[in-house]
Structure formats: structure tokens, C-alpha cells
Amino acid sequence: MTSPAPTSAQSEATPHTPHALWGGRFASGPDALFRAINDSLPFDWRLVRQDIAGSRAWAAALGGAGVLTAAEVADLDRALTDLDAEAVSLPGPPVESEAEDVHTWVEQKLIAALGPLGKKLHTGRSRNDQVATDLRLWTRATLDERAAELAELQRALVRLAERELAPEGDETRPTPFPGYTHLQPAQPVLLAHWALAHVEAFARDADRIADARARLNRCPLGSAALAGTAYPIDRDTLARDLGFDGPTANSMDGVADRDFAVEALGAAALCATHLSRLGEELIVYSTREFGMVEMDDAVTSGSSIMPQKKNPDACELLRGKAGRIIAAHTGLLVTLKGLPFAYNKDLQEDKEPLFDGLDHLGLCLRIATRVVDGCTFDREACRRAALAGFANATELADYLVERGVPFRDAHEQVGALVRLALGRGVTLEDLSLEEIRSHAPAAEEGVFARLTLDATLAKRDVPGGTGPTRVRAALAAARARLG
Numbered sequence: 001m002t003s004p005a006p007t008s009a010q011s012e013a014t015p016h017t018p019h020a021l022w023g024g025r026f027a028s029g030p031d032a033l034f035r036a037i038n039d040s041l042p043f044d045w046r047l048v049r050q051d052i053a054g055s056r057a058w059a060a061a062l063g064g065a066g067v068l069t070a071a072e073v074a075d076l077d078r079a080l081t082d083l084d085a086e087a088v089s090l091p092g093p094p095v096e097s098e099a100e101d102v103h104t105w106v107e108q109k110l111i112a113a114l115g116p117l118g119k120k121l122h123t124g125r126s127r128n129d130q131v132a133t134d135l136r137l138w139t140r141a142t143l144d145e146r147a148a149e150l151a152e153l154q155r156a157l158v159r160l161a162e163r164e165l166a167p168e169g170d171e172t173r174p175t176p177f178p179g180y181t182h183l184q185p186a187q188p189v190l191l192a193h194w195a196l197a198h199v200e201a202f203a204r205d206a207d208r209i210a211d212a213r214a215r216l217n218r219c220p221l222g223s224a225a226l227a228g229t230a231y232p233i234d235r236d237t238l239a240r241d242l243g244f245d246g247p248t249a250n251s252m253d254g255v256a257d258r259d260f261a262v263e264a265l266g267a268a269a270l271c272a273t274h275l276s277r278l279g280e281e282l283i284v285y286s287t288r289e290f291g292m293v294e295m296d297d298a299v300t301s302g303s304s305i306m307p308q309k310k311n312p313d314a315c316e317l318l319r320g321k322a323g324r325i326i327a328a329h330t331g332l333l334v335t336l337k338g339l340p341f342a343y344n345k346d347l348q349e350d351k352e353p354l355f356d357g358l359d360h361l362g363l364c365l366r367i368a369t370r371v372v373d374g375c376t377f378d379r380e381a382c383r384r385a386a387l388a389g390f391a392n393a394t395e396l397a398d399y400l401v402e403r404g405v406p407f408r409d410a411h412e413q414v415g416a417l418v419r420l421a422l423g424r425g426v427t428l429e430d431l432s433l434e435e436i437r438s439h440a441p442a443a444e445e446g447v448f449a450r451l452t453l454d455a456t457l458a459k460r461d462v463p464g465g466t467g468p469t470r471v472r473a474a475l476a477a478a479r480a481r482l483g
């Protein structure tokens with residue numbers, strides 16, 4: 001009697017090889033197509049150093065629990081130290097090893113180096129708590145890097161504010177800048193005030209990163225697959241050995257939780273939004289129509305057909321990459337939203353968006369710092385823009401209020417004066433006193449002193465305002481906060 005012909009799936013199945021950590025239950029190896037969707041070594045290789053660090057700590061914990069002897073712990077530690085050096089030396093993921101994931105590769109290498117001892121390391125541990133720990137270690141280190149880069153960007157904005165608060169050659173005359181609402185001229189501010197506005201937004205991003213880092217700093221190792229390890233592991237010591245504040249409180253939640261990854265990407269998405277807004281403003285202000293800022297040649301590009309072009313590509317990419325980072329955050333939330341406790345293979349899809357989102361945030365932060373440091377503002381163009389569009393109209397209304405006119409009446413009177421000036425093609429300060437009094441009878445000769453740019457700026461002398469004294473105080477506070 002002949003055997004039935006193999007199915008296509010059977011014909012594609014790979015031989016039963018020890019590449020997996022779970023092969024004993026199975027009579028044959030996984031299908032090649034299953035391996036294509038299942039194997040994660042090409043991207044989770046980024047966790048190799050965290051996996052080795054966690055394995056060293058786990059070996060010590062097994063020794064403390066009496067599962068391994070001191071000599072065995074020492075041998076494992078030496079082998080893992082050597083393996084860490086080897087991993088660093090490799091140019092990329094060792095896919096030729098046919099390891100399913102980074103954990104498999106580490107175990108394969110330990111068994112090759114130590115024989116049966118290499119097989120003991122996984123005692124009481126699951127890939128579920130192993131990968132949750134690895135990913136927390138990676139995210140913590142990466143958030144620290146992003147926090148440092150974010151601080152550098154804030155320092156660049158502080159340097160810009162310092163330059164423009166006391167411009168070289170005119171230290172007593174800070175650079176004015178047009179303030180916009182609806183991208184229409186609104187009220188004049190100081191350029192330093194504009195720069196420090198972005199510092200404040202990025203300071204909140206720094207707080208969010210620190211907050212996310214604090215919440216992730218609990219160690220899942222010892223949760224095993226979901227029920228907790230069966231061995232008397234000192235989880236508090238294990239957590240401290242890996243730099244965590246303590247162990248996770250619930251073993252099921254410990255292996256299922258990816259809130260830390262969502263929070264990290266959430267902080268990244270909002271920071272990327274702030275980077276995009278900064279980039280957009282610099283793009284607009286660098287156009288010929290505005291002409292207030294020029295970017296360094298090193299962060300711009302030309303045109304393949306138009307020789308005169310200088311395109312703000314770096315800032316445009318700040319806008320573009322914000323969409324990518326926001327998508328990573330949204331994608332991970334969608335992946336998690338329907339998952340039951342505890343571990344599900346869907347969680348393999350947490351790594352690529354997390355890696356990609358935080359990688360691109362770092363790139364954006366570094367290039368934004370370079371952009372800000374290389375910007376040259378045309379101070380006279382900024383001054384002209386600050387004066388344009390009847391930006392001192394609110395100041396005239398406030399002057400009338402001081403003369404006893406109710407604000408709503410003052411608002412109406414100044415609106416009529418703006419119409420008059422528009423009809424004549426002049427500014428408010430170009431009107432005669434008689435013309436001003438024709439609509440605002442409470443005005444007196446001193447009104448013209450109040451309509452100057454310097455007077456308008458100085459009047460905003462409240463905490464958080466654009467008055468020069470307040471901006472100097474805000475600059476000092478930002479400088480102190482950033483060390």
C-alpha cells in the first residue's frame with residue numbers, strides 16, 4: 001500500500017532541527033512559510049545585549065536560589081560576557097544560525113560553549129518574562145538617550161534666545177518678532193520669547209519621557225510564562241541587579257503589559273508633533289515672502305532643475321516623520337486593544353514600531369538641534385514684520401482703557417481707526433492726533449509714544465509675558481533648568 005502524496009505544506013516543512021526552544025512536543029520542524037512569519041531574529045536582534053544582561057542576572061538569581069552552584073554561575077557569567085563581546089562584533093543579525101529569535105541564539109551559543117550547563121540557564125524562566133524584561137531594558141536606555149537629545153535641542157533654543165535678547169552690536173535692543181494667530185499679524189513679541197515658547201513645549205516632552213521611564217522601571221523577570229517562577233528567586237535583588245526599582249506586582253500583568261512601550265511612543269508622538277510645528281514655522285519664516293530667517297546650507301538642499309532653489313528639507317522631514325512616529329503609536333495601540341491576558345504572539349509586533357518610532361524621534365531631535373544652531377535671523381526683517389499688520393492695535397485699545405474708555409468701546413474705536421488707516425494706506429501711528437480723536441476722543445498727544453514697538457513690548461511685563469524683563473527671567477530659568 002503506497003503512502004499518500006505529501007501536501008504542499010508538508011513538502012515545505014523544514015527538518016526537525018534544534019533551532020527552536022520548544023521542539024520536543026513536535027514530530028517535525030516548522031513550515032518554511034510559518035518561519036517566515038514567526039521568526040523574529042532579524043528585528044529582535046536589537047535586544048541581544050539586553051537579553052545577555054538579563055541572562056547574567058538570571059544566572060545569579062538561580063545561584064542565589066540554590067538551583068546552580070557558584071561555579072556554574074561563574075562559568076555562565078564568563079560565557080555570557082564573551083558572548084556579549086561577540087554580539088557587539090557582528091555586523092548584523094546572525095540569520096545564518098537559523099535561530100528563531102534572539103533568545104534562541106543566546107541559548108544556542110551557550111550550549112555550544114558550555115554543553116549541558118548552557119541548558120540549565122532557562123530553568124524557571126520563560127521567553128515571556130525574558131522578552132518583557134529585555135524590551136523594558138532597551139526602552140529605558142533609549143528614553144535616556146532621547147531625553148539627552150531633547151535637552152540639547154532646548155539648549156540650542158536657549159542659545160538662540162540669548163543671541164537675540166542681546167544682539168551683538170546692539171545689546172540694549174532685543175530682536176522683535178511678529179506674533180501670529182491664524183498666521184495673521186497679531187501682536188509683536190521678542191524673538192527670544194518665540195524661541196522660549198518652543199523650549200516650554202519641549203520641557204513638557206521631557207517631563208513625559210521621564211514619567212514614562214519611571215513607570216516602566218519594574219522588572220517582569222521571575223513572572224515566568226504567566227504564573228510566576230516555581231523556584232525561590234529573590235525578585236527584589238534580581239530587579240536591583242538590572243537597575244529596576246523593583247519587581248512587577250502581578251505575574252500575568254508582568255508578561256502581558258506593554259503600556260510602557262505605548263507610553264514611550266505616546267511621548268515620542270507628542271514630541272514629534274512639537275518638532276513638526278517648529279519645522280513648519282521655520283519653513284514659513286524662511287520663505288521669500290516672510291524673509292525673516294535663513295537656514296544653514298548644511299541642512300537644506302537644492303533643486304535638480306532650478307539652480308536658485310534652497311529648500312528647507314530638514315524641516316520638511318521633521319513634519320513628515322511626525323506622521324510616521326504618530327502611526328507607530330497608533331499601530332501599537334491597535335495591536336494591543338483586543339488581547340486577552342497573558343502573553344499572545346501578537347506582542348511580537350510591539351518591537352518594530354517601538355524601535356522605528358524612537359529611532360526616528362532621535363534622528364529628528366538631533367537634526368532639529370543642528371537646524372536651530374544654524375539659523376540666521378534677519379533682525380531688520382523681523383522688526384519690519386513685527387510692526388506690520390496693525391500689530392499695535394491692541395496697545396491702542398489698552399491705552400484708551402487707561403483713559404477711562406470701556407474695553408468694548410475702545411475695541412470698536414480702534415477698529416474704526418484701522419479702517420481709516422487702511423483706506424489711506426498708512427499705519428496707526430501715521431495718523432494725526434485729530435484723525436485718531438475723530439474716532440477715539442479720549443486720545444491725547446501721548447498716544448504716539450504708546451504706539452511704538454518698544455513701548456508695546458515693554459508693556460507686557462507680567463510673568464510669562466514678552467516684556468524684556470520677563471523674557472530675561474524666563475531665559476535664566478530655562479538655563480538653570482537645563483543645567
